[in-house]
Amino acid sequence: xxxxxxxxxxxxxxxxxxxxxxxxxxxxxxxxxxxxxxxxxxxxxxxxxxxxxxxxxxxxxxxxxxxxxxxxxxxxxxxxxxxxxxxxxxxxxxxxxxxxxxxxxxxxxxxxxxxxxxxxxxxxxxxxxxxxxxxxxxxxxxxxxxxxxxxxxxxxxxxxxxxxxxxxxxxxxxxxxxxxxxxxxxxxxxxxxxxxxxxxxxxxxxxxxxx
Numbered sequence: 001x002x003x004x005x006x007x008x009x010x011x012x013x014x015x016x017x018x019x020x021x022x023x024x025x026x027x028x029x030x031x032x033x034x035x036x037x038x039x040x041x042x043x044x045x046x047x048x049x050x051x052x053x054x055x056x057x058x059x060x061x062x063x064x065x066x067x068x069x070x071x072x073x074x075x076x077x078x079x080x081x082x083x084x085x086x087x088x089x090x091x092x093x094x095x096x097x098x099x100x101x102x103x104x105x106x107x108x109x110x111x112x113x114x115x116x117x118x119x120x121x122x123x124x125x126x127x128x129x130x131x132x133x134x135x136x137x138x139x140x141x142x143x144x145x146x147x148x149x150x151x152x153x154x155x156x157x158x159x160x161x162x163x164x165x166x167x168x169x170x171x172x173x174x175x176x177x178x179x180x181x182x183x184x185x186x187x188x189x190x191x192x193x194x195x196x197x198x199x200x201x202x203x204x205x206x207x208x209x210x211x
Contacts, residue, residue, distance in 0.1 A: 008100070009096045009097045009100050010100045010103070011096060011100075012099050012100050012103040014099075014108075014109055014110050014111035014116070015103075015108040015109070016108055016109075016110055017108070017109065017110045017117055017118065017119065018108040018119065019119045019122075021106055021107050021108060021118075021119060022106050023105055023106050023107065024104070024105050024106045027104050027105045027106070028068070028105045030104075031068055031101055031104075031105070032068065039193075039195055039196055040072055042193040042195065042196055043072065043073065043076035043077065043196075044076060045192075045193060046076070046077060046190065046192055046204065047190075048076070048077055048078065048079060048080065049077050049078055049175060049206075051078065051081070051145055051146075051173070051174075051175070052173070053145055053171075054083070055081075055083045055084060055085060056078070056081065056084055056085070056145035056146055057084075057085040057086075057087060057142070057143075057144040057145050057146070058070060058074065058084060058085065058086050058087065058144065058145070058146040058147075058148055059087045059089070059141070059144040059146070059147055059148065059169075060086065060087070060088050060089070060148040060149070061089045061090075061134035061149070061152065062089070062090060062134065062149075062151075062152040062155055063088040063089065063090050063094065064090055064092075064094055065094045065097040065098055065101065066150060067098045067101055067102065067127075068101065069148075069150055070086065070148050071120045071125070073148070073177055074120075074123065074146075075120060075121055075123065077175075077177075077204075078123075079121075079122075079123075081123055082122065082123060082124065083123065083124045083125075083126070084123055084124075084125055084126070085125075085126045085127075085128070086125055086126065086127040086128070087128050087130065087142075087144065088127060088128070088129045088130065089129075089130045089131075089132055089134050089137070090129075090131065090132075091131065091132065091133055092131070093114075093129070093131050094129070095114060095116070095129040098116075098127070098129070099111070099116065102116075102118060107119070107120065114128060114129045114130070114131075115127060115128045115129065135156070135159050135162070138162070138165050138166075138169070139165070141169050142169075143169055143170070143171050144169060144170060144171065144174065145170070145171050145174045145175065146174060146175045146176075146177065147166055147169075147170055147174070147175070147176045147177065147178070148177050148178070149176075149177070149178040149179065149180075149181075150178075150179050151179065151198070153179075153180040153181060153199070156181075163181055163182055163184070163185055164185070167185050167186070167187075167207060170207050171207070172207055172208065172209045173206060173207060173208075173209050174206070174207045175204065175205070175206055175207075176203065176204065176205045176206075176207070177203075177204050178202075178203050178204075179196070179197035179198065179199055179201065179202055179203075180197060180199045180201040180203075181201070181203070182203050182205060183201075183203065185205070186207070186208060187203075187205025187206060187207060187208075188205060188206045188208065189203060189204070189205045190204045190205065190206070192204050
């Protein structure tokens with residue numbers, strides 16, 4: 001039987017920043033397809049990364065309402081980080097639904113305009129949501145330490161230089177986490193389970209340091 005994930009923006013109110021959240025695993029599973037949730041344990045097979053910056057920035061274009069996948073990746077691969085910035089970009093304002101998801105699974109947050117702060121386990125997350133088209137904004141993007149991509153391949157196929165421009169915006173020693181592409185880029189590729197991608201093309205790579 002096919003599984004459906006229902007998203008309903010409930011216009012939840014900010015309850016404030018709380019470090020001791022208790023995640024409701026039952027509600028959490030409702031926002032994953034069963035196979036995707038089952039595969040999350042494979043992240044434990046990937047050695048954690050060392051990013052020598054106090055507060056790294058993760059950029060996620062075409063994010064939609066997906067807050068949970070990047071959180072699980074960061075929790076596993078950068079669990080030592082006490083703080084991280086998320087810059088999400090989409091052509092539609094999905095921040096309300098992201099707030100709803102966090103509230104449903106037991107994560108409280110503080111909010112200000114197009115940004116929210118919350119704790120995911122022991123990591124403080126600052127999430128800024130920008131409405132826009134990454135293909136027209138790419139040249140004006142700030143530099144970032146982590147590039148996260150999921151289910152975005154079809155959208156960017158019409159922009160052949162997209163990957164090169166993303167690598168330009170990535171700090172040296174920065175990390176690419178993507179479910180497709182970037183095979184031709186100058187990255188030190190980490191061996192990861194390909195099944196983490198629905199395309200079976202999962203890639204995690206590190207941009208070389210400048211000499």
